[in-house]
Amino acid sequence: xxxxxxxxxxxxxxxxxxxxxxxxxxxxxxxxxxxxxxxxxxxxxxxxxxxxxxxxxxxxxxxxxxxxxxxxxxxxxxxxxxxxxxxxxxxxxxxxxxxxxxxxxxxxxxxxxxxxxxxxxxxxxxxxxxxxxxxxxxxxxxxxxxxxxxxxxxxxxxxxxxxxxxxxxxxxxxxxxxxxxxxxxxxxxxxxxxxxxxxxxxxxxxxxxxxxxxxxxxxxxxxxxxxxxxxxxxxxxxxxxxxxxxxxxxxxxxxxxxxxxxxxxxxxxxxxxxxxxxxxxxxxxxxxxxxxxxxxxxxxxxxxxxxxxxxxxxxxxxxxxxxxxxxxxxxxxxxxxxxxxxxxxxxxxxxxxxxx
Amino acid sequence: xxxxxxxxxxxxxxxxxxxxxxxxxxxxxxxxxxxxxxxxxxxxxxxxxxxxxxxxxxxxxxxxxxxxxxxxxxxxxxxxxxxxxxxxxxxxxxxxxxxxxxxxxxxxxxxxxxxxxxxxxxxxxxxxxxxxxxxxxxxxxxxxxxxxxxxxxxxxxxxxxxxxxxxxxxxxxxxxxxxxxxxxxxxxxxxxxxxxxxxxxxxxxxxxxxxxxxxxxxxxxxxxxxxxxxxxxxxxxxxxxxxxxxxxxxxxxxxxxxxxxxxxxxxxxxxxxxxxxxxxxxxxxxxxxxxxxxxxxxxxxx
Ligand SMILES: Nc1ncnc2c1ncn2[C@@H]1O[C@H](COP(=O)(O)OP(=O)(O)O)[C@@H](O)[C@H]1O
Ligand SMILES: [Mg+2]
Numbered sequence: 184x185x186x187x188x189x190x191x192x193x194x195x196x197x198x199x200x201x202x203x204x205x206x207x208x209x210x211x212x213x214x215x216x217x218x219x220x221x222x223x224x225x226x227x228x229x230x231x232x233x234x235x236x237x238x239x240x241x242x243x244x245x246x247x248x249x250x251x252x253x254x255x256x257x258x259x260x261x262x263x264x265x266x267x268x269x270x271x272x273x274x275x276x277x278x279x280x281x282x283x284x285x286x287x288x289x290x291x292x293x294x295x296x297x298x299x300x301x302x303x304x305x306x307x308x309x310x311x312x313x314x315x316x317x318x319x320x321x322x323x324x325x326x327x328x329x330x331x332x333x334x335x336x337x338x339x340x341x342x343x344x345x346x347x348x349x350x351x352x353x354x355x356x357x358x359x360x361x362x363x364x365x366x367x368x369x370x371x372x373x374x375x376x377x378x379x380x381x382x383x384x385x386x387x388x389x390x391x392x393x394x395x396x397x398x399x400x401x402x403x404x405x406x407x408x409x410x411x412x413x414x415x416x417x418x419x420x421x422x423x424x425x426x427x428x429x430x431x432x433x434x435x436x437x438x439x440x441x442x443x444x445x446x447x448x449x450x451x452x453x454x455x456x457x458x459x460x461x462x463x464x465x466x467x468x469x470x471x472x473x474x475x476x477x478x479x480x481x482x483x484x485x486x487x488x489x490x491x492x493x494x495x496x497x498x499x500x501x502x503x504x505x506x507x508x509x510x511x512x513x514x515x516x517x518x519x520x521x522x523x524x525x526x527x528x529x530x531x532x533x534x535x536x537x538x539x
Numbered sequence: 540x541x542x543x544x545x546x547x548x549x550x551x552x553x554x555x556x557x558x559x560x561x562x563x564x565x566x567x568x569x570x571x572x573x574x575x576x577x578x579x580x581x582x583x584x585x586x587x588x589x590x591x592x593x594x595x596x597x598x599x600x601x602x603x604x605x606x607x608x609x610x611x612x613x614x615x616x617x618x619x620x621x622x623x624x625x626x627x628x629x630x631x632x633x634x635x636x637x638x639x640x641x642x643x644x645x646x647x648x649x650x651x652x653x654x655x656x657x658x659x660x661x662x663x664x665x666x667x668x669x670x671x672x673x674x675x676x677x678x679x680x681x682x683x684x685x686x687x688x689x690x691x692x693x694x695x696x697x698x699x700x701x702x703x704x705x706x707x708x709x710x711x712x713x714x715x716x717x718x719x720x721x722x723x724x725x726x727x728x729x730x731x732x733x734x735x736x737x738x739x740x741x742x743x744x745x746x747x748x749x750x751x752x753x754x755x756x757x758x759x760x761x762x763x764x765x766x767x768x769x770x771x772x773x774x775x776x777x778x779x780x781x782x783x784x785x786x787x788x789x790x791x792x793x794x795x796x797x798x799x800x801x802x803x804x805x806x807x808x809x810x811x812x813x814x815x816x817x818x819x820x821x822x823x824x825x826x827x828x829x830x831x832x833x834x835x836x837x838x839x840x841x
Contacts, residue, residue, distance in 0.1 A: 267741050296743040303734040311735045313756045319735070322752060323742030369738070376742055 200379065203281035208242040209380055209412045215239045215275035217261050221485065234484050235261040237436035248413040250427030250444065252420055254481055258436040259416045263384040267301050268292045300373035304385035306365035310357040317353035320372045341371040345401060363394035367401065374409065382414045387422060399426060420463045424448055432456045435484055435492040438511055442520030452514055452522040455493045491525065503532045573836035580832030583825040590822060594641035603632035605639040605792050614808040625811045627797065628804050633811065637818055640792040647704065648774035651711030656766045659719030664758060667727025668750060678724060681717040689714045693776050697785040707777055707786045715769055722765045726758045760837045767830035771823030778819050794819050
């Protein structure tokens with residue numbers, strides 16, 4: 184009711200920039216790695232590293248939403264920051280709409296950033312406390328040469344689009360807004376860059392349930408309106424199920440399972456996914472307890488277990504799991520769903536390994 | 540998942556509730572408003588303003604020639620006819636010398652702090668923003684200066700450079716750079732990790748623009764507060780250097796130097812001997828309390 188008239192005036196962000204066509208995934212990530220050195224110091228080599236992201240690969244199709252779930256500390260935020268190059272990856276490649284990102288041909292990090300934006304979990308820390316919100320939103324376009332007046336006008340229009348009356352809110356400071364309102368501002372700030380891909384890192388996790396629902400609906404509407412593609416990171420399995428088309432499950436810096444949301448939620452294959460899903464509170468008693476819930480904390484990413492990293496908490500662990508790391512491979516009966524587990528792969532030597 | 544609420548439900552919620560806070564002044568406007576409401580700060584500002592104006596317009600304000608000596612009118616007590624604050628050991632008018640002395644004392648108090656804020660603040664900002672090797676290089680250099688007590692360092696540097704106003708300014712600036720740099724570095728390092736800086740970087744904005752819009756305004760406050768507290772230190776140390784004979788030389792009027800030359804008369808005319816010290820005390824106290832006022836005005840959220 185408050186935005187339909189304005190919607191038409193903002194250009195829909197697609198066509199000319201759509202280089203690869205509809206079949207080309209918008210983002211292809213190959214073997215992304217980030218190891219943080221810890222305990223080192225001046226002129227001293229760090230004695231150990233945190234394997235925060237350790238060989239993550241996936242792709243996101245245009246106009247879809249990829250959900251990323253996993254326990255706290257499994258490397259979700261690091262993955263998000265690697266995608267936007269807020270921290271430089273140690274290894275791996277990123278291909279955006281067919282163009283490899285990097286110094287050798289393809290597109291530069293600057294080009295990538297124009298098309299990819301991020302929304303962070305902490306709505307307060309995401310906004311400069313000394314800047315009226317309209318200027319926070321207008322900052323990016325101004326940095327790319329939009330005149331101040333135009334950037335401000337666009338920012339006010341965007342405020343309307345995310346459900347905040349610009350006449351009331353434009354000149355306010357972040358501390359004068361509620362958490363939900365601030366997160367709307369952060370979404371508007373991301374949209375101001377006219378991105379094609381938005382990475383949402385726990386963007387609704389800090390919000391009350393009712394506000395969370397409103398912001399999720401807003402995200403769904405904006406996605407349609409601007410032909411956006413989302414990467415939606417959360418530890419909340421219900422929210423991820425609600426918003427995602429595909430879901431990626433991470434454990435200790437690695438992808439353990441990826442598949443379409445309905446398949447993955449109705450028939451999780453990896454013991455970790457099963458445990459995660461069974462440990463969430465469910466309204467339906469019949470669907471509870473597919474697998475024993477997770478116990479204890481995940482192992483230290485500084486010194487992860489050999490072979491399969493989940494084996495120390497896995498009910499299906501066998502000697503092969505300690506000896507060799509499982510590869511992410513499509514399930515024999517469900518090609519759209521891939522899982523990294525010896526018990527699910529063909530010919531792995533695990534007693535539960537299905538026949539070829 | 541029952542996320543049945545539509546986001547249009549929100550349209551009503553921002554209608555009435557928030558209409559009150561329509562117009563908000565800028566951040567610095569708010570700080571200024573709070574400063575004006577603080578009586579201590581206002582009094583201190585008035586006193587400092589009075590001293591500064593008197594120093595600037597000294598030729599018009601001073602009742603006597605500050606250099607005119609008189610062998611017959613030495614060490615007259617306070618309240619002597621024609622010499623409101625008495626005379627010094629050479630019979631010069633104390634009030635006039637204090638007014639003229641404010642020129643050098645304020646100048647040597649403010650200039651080093653100003654220069655050190657520019658240099659130390661800039662270095663700290665860069666060290667904090669870029670981290671890594673830049674940080675190590677800058678901060679380890681600062682640590683070298685930190686190893687010495689500041690007064691000792693100031694004395695050592697001016698001693699090495701020789702007496703004179705310029706050398707005092709250099710010495711004090713060098714002394715103040717490390718602590719200001721350290722404050723700027725630690726605040727920048729902390730702000731550097733805020734998500735809004737990452738969000739700004741994600742827009743692809745240039746580093747100078749990010750620093751100018753998102754880092755500098757947030758670092759300036761704490762640095763200002765700290766630097767303003769150094770003004771009093773600067774005045775006192777500059778006076779101390781003058782007292783030791785490392786600053787300006789006689790017959791120039793400077794509060795510290797006056798304290799030095801009058802100390803011979805401390806048993807004969809103790810009140811006269813103490814007057815320049817009182818002046819230094821009042822001025823540095825005022826700057827200190829203004830700094831405290833600034834701190835609390837900038838501290839409060841909302
Ligand atoms: N800058 C850093 N330096 C060292 N370790 C880090 C850094 N950032 C993240 N980590 C570590 O990397 C792991 C993954 O963190 P993160 O990506 O934030 O996980 P998540 O978002 O899934 O909770 C954690 O063990 C965390 O402690
Ligand atoms: Mg996180």
